[in-house]
Amino acid sequence: MTDITRFESGFAQRFQSIAEALRTQRARRSIYRRTFDELSMLNDRELNDLNISRADIATIARQAADQA
Template sequence: MRIFAVLVSKALPYIRINKSGGDADDILRFFNCPIVRRKKTVATNILASYKNWRKYRETYSELMRLTSRELNDLGINRGDITQIAKQSAGY
């Protein structure tokens, strides 16, 4: 909650308040505030990292469930699973 309060207090100069309660331009000014943009970017990066990690874990788990024979049919050694999962997730 404190982060939100700081975020809003720093962004207030970017918001023009009028008697009608504001308009779309006010909202755009708020989201163009450098601090709001930075927080939005951080949140986006965290979400992207989480999605990549989930894709890695899913690929890793699926490959680990396969038997050695199934892996051999695919041309994969059990020791290569980590590397393949990382490539799949984009690491």
């Protein structure tokens, strides 16, 4: 392989890795946002029924995104 071919191949692999990381991050952000928004729409009584405090919503949404 020539140096140019190796460079192009390495560049393509790095680009694909970056693109995949961005797709993964976007998917996780979407899960976080959806979870956060849905829990935020619940009133305090509904949250209490689920044993969730309003202060825990961000943590729960982050955990949901991390598990995806």
